[in-house]
Amino acid sequence: MFVKQLSVFLENTEGRLDEVLKILAQGGIDLLSASLADTMEYGVLRLISKEPEKAKQILKDAGFAARIDDVIAVVVPDAVGSLAKVIGMINAADINISYIYGLSLDGEGAPIAIKTNDNERAEKLINAAGVKTLGMEDLQ
Amino acid sequence: MIWNEAKECMSRDEIEALQSARLVKVVNRVYHNVEYYRKKMQAVGLEPGDIKGIEDLDKLPYTTYADLRDTYPFGLAAVPRSEMVRVHASSGTTGKPKIAVYTRRDIDIWAECVARCLSMAGITRDDIIQIGYGYGLFTGGLGAHYGAEYLGALVLPMSTGNTQKLIDMMIDCDVTAIACTPSYLLHVAEDLEKAGLIDKIKLKTAICGAEPWTDEMRDQMEARLHIKAHDIYGLTEMMGPGVACDCEFHKGLHIWEDHFLPEIIDPATLKQLPKGSDGELVITNLSKEGMPLIRYRTKDLTSIEYDKCECGRTMARIQRFKGRSDDMLIIRGVNVFPSQVEAALLTVEGTTPHYMLVVDRVDNTDTLEVQVEVAENVFTDEIKSLEKLSKAVHDKLKMAIGLNAKVKLVEPNGLEHFDGKSKHVTDKRKLYQ
Numbered sequence: 161m162f163v164k165q166l167s168v169f170l171e172n173t174e175g176r177l178d179e180v181l182k183i184l185a186q187g188g189i190d191l192l193s194a195s196l197a198d199t200m201e202y203g204v205l206r207l208i209s210k211e212p213e214k215a216k217q218i219l220k221d222a223g224f225a226a227r228i229d230d231v232i233a234v235v236v237p238d239a240v241g242s243l244a245k246v247i248g249m250i251n252a253a254d255i256n257i258s259y260i261y262g263l264s265l266d267g268e269g270a271p272i273a274i275k276t277n278d279n280e281r282a283e284k285l286i287n288a289a290g291v292k293t294l295g296m297e298d299l300q
Numbered sequence: 301m302i303w304n305e306a307k308e309c310m311s312r313d314e315i316e317a318l319q320s321a322r323l324v325k326v327v328n329r330v331y332h333n334v335e336y337y338r339k340k341m342q343a344v345g346l347e348p349g350d351i352k353g354i355e356d357l358d359k360l361p362y363t364t365y366a367d368l369r370d371t372y373p374f375g376l377a378a379v380p381r382s383e384m385v386r387v388h389a390s391s392g393t394t395g396k397p398k399i400a401v402y403t404r405r406d407i408d409i410w411a412e413c414v415a416r417c418l419s420m421a422g423i424t425r426d427d428i429i430q431i432g433y434g435y436g437l438f439t440g441g442l443g444a445h446y447g448a449e450y451l452g453a454l455v456l457p458m459s460t461g462n463t464q465k466l467i468d469m470m471i472d473c474d475v476t477a478i479a480c481t482p483s484y485l486l487h488v489a490e491d492l493e494k495a496g497l498i499d500k501i502k503l504k505t506a507i508c509g510a511e512p513w514t515d516e517m518r519d520q521m522e523a524r525l526h527i528k529a530h531d532i533y534g535l536t537e538m539m540g541p542g543v544a545c546d547c548e549f550h551k552g553l554h555i556w557e558d559h560f561l562p563e564i565i566d567p568a569t570l571k572q573l574p575k576g577s578d579g580e581l582v583i584t585n586l587s588k589e590g591m592p593l594i595r596y597r598t599k600d601l602t603s604i605e606y607d608k609c610e611c612g613r614t615m616a617r618i619q620r621f622k623g624r625s626d627d628m629l630i631i632r633g634v635n636v637f638p639s640q641v642e643a644a645l646l647t648v649e650g651t652t653p654h655y656m657l658v659v660d661r662v663d664n665t666d667t668l669e670v671q672v673e674v675a676e677n678v679f680t681d682e683i684k685s686l687e688k689l690s691k692a693v694h695d696k697l698k699m700a701i702g703l704n705a706k707v708k709l710v711e712p713n714g715l716e717h718f719d720g721k722s723k724h725v726t727d728k729r730k731l732y733q
Binding site for chain 2: 167169170199202206223224225227229
């Protein structure tokens with residue numbers, strides 16, 4: 161049960177982020193969460209929406225390099241050390257975390273997107289510890 | 301000062317007589333000692349006896365980079381292995397370098413040619429000279445070094461890569477002359493200015509080469525460093541630096557016609573052009589033993605003036621270079637062919653054909669940027685994978701051309717595409733006036 165993340169390659173130039181978001185808005189894409197990983201020269205914009213395939217097609221048509229990947233959407237409980245516990249479990253199982261970022265979704269807890277080199281196993285571990293993860297159907 | 305007046309100031313008749321005699325000899329040597337040349341001559345029905353003097357030069361077939369590639373490494377050598385004492389090389393259009401082979405006598409003649417150039421720039425045995433060219437297969441370092449020693453100057457073999465040490469020793473040792481690329485000298489000037497050390501140096505003369513430069517660059521270095529700057533020309537295939545140099549009148553580069561026979565051809569029709577015409581410079585080695593080249597196409601576009609110079613020398617003057625008849629780039633003194641870059645990029649999946657080389661000069665240093673389109677097949681959501689791609693491109697290029705390129709990942713279709721054939725090189729420098 162993963163969430164589909166759309167990522168887009170962007171050159172680190174003025175107005176580029178604005179442009180890509182406008183294109184998605186014109187296409188009627190409702191963005192639920194956005195995160196930008198940036199370097200000096202370029203960035204990777206990671207987006208969560210209810211219609212990732214449609215969003216990808218819109219971006220492709222506009223000439224962007226875009227792709228869809230599964231990320232684990234973990235609902236981290238509102239308690240001190242919850243995130244540390246989740247990351248600790250993944251780490252202890254020798255699973256590498258590629259990146260994490262906060263999701264701005266409504267609901268209980270603090271939803272976090274995690275991409276690992278073994279999402280299946282990581283999610284099982286997380287769920288086994290009683291921590292909830294979200295799927296596409298949970299997005300509202 | 302004129303180093304070898306007997307040669308440098310010969311009359312035109314004397315020069316031509318000497319050239320004719322030496323041309324006949326060298327053609328005989330390559331015909332009998334180099335199978336490749338013999339076959340090339342036989343293919344056009346030529347025998348050594350057909351070449352009686354320089355008036356027969358245009359009967360001889362050209363030598364091109366392709367001939368060097370096909371005979372790599374020693375196929376054009378005209379002496380037995382035991383007579384060879386050194387090899388130099390510069391980059392070629394494909395993976396294999398262009399090689400030059402020298403006998404002991406070749407090294408001595410080279411040293412004299414360089415000494416003539418240094419002397420032309422006013423350098424004497426009383427000077428202290430830093431050699432700021434790379435020492436190694438590249439001809440710059442050792443070529444300038446041997447010439448400066450032959451002249452009797454005190455030589456500091458700095459090589460490249462440590463500007464701070466070069467500046468420290470320039471000041472500590474009262475260095476009066478320097479041999480390096482023009483862009484590097486401007487870089488040194490900048491560092492000296494920043495450190496407030498301009499009035500601490502004793503530098504009087506610079507002899508710069510290995511890349512094309514402009515009068516504007518000369519004016520700049522002369523004004524900023526309070527020196528006289530001279531242009532030295534050469535190419536590994538013929539010998540190395542010291543084939544030609546400009547005197548204090550800066551009316552072109554005097555080419556040592558007793559060792560190098562220049563002509564100008566039309567690169568399209570391959571016909572020899574009358575004296576004074578614009579075209580491609582072709583040179584024949586008149587005295588080289590190790591690997592004499594006959595009518596080597598330099599691909600440099602220029603013209604040649606033959607009238608006597610105000611400096612007293614009669615040796616013809618190669619005029620300002622107007623460009624090249626091939627697509628070779630000279631970046632920080634290194635010869636780079638776009639085909640080498642393409643071959644290197646082919647080993648990094650997904651980077652071709654959508655790439656662009658951007659060459660520029662920033663703060664007097666050549667910059668090479670390789671822009672690679674991040675197409676869908678190479679795009680990943682992880683920065684580390686993209687960084688890996690950048691690094692792979694950088695490392696492959698470093699291996700192929702020996703230069704550190706800046707790799708820039710760009711959006712798909714961010715690069716110009718032309719109908720049928722894409723343009724892969726943008727040179728923003730203004731090297732040719």
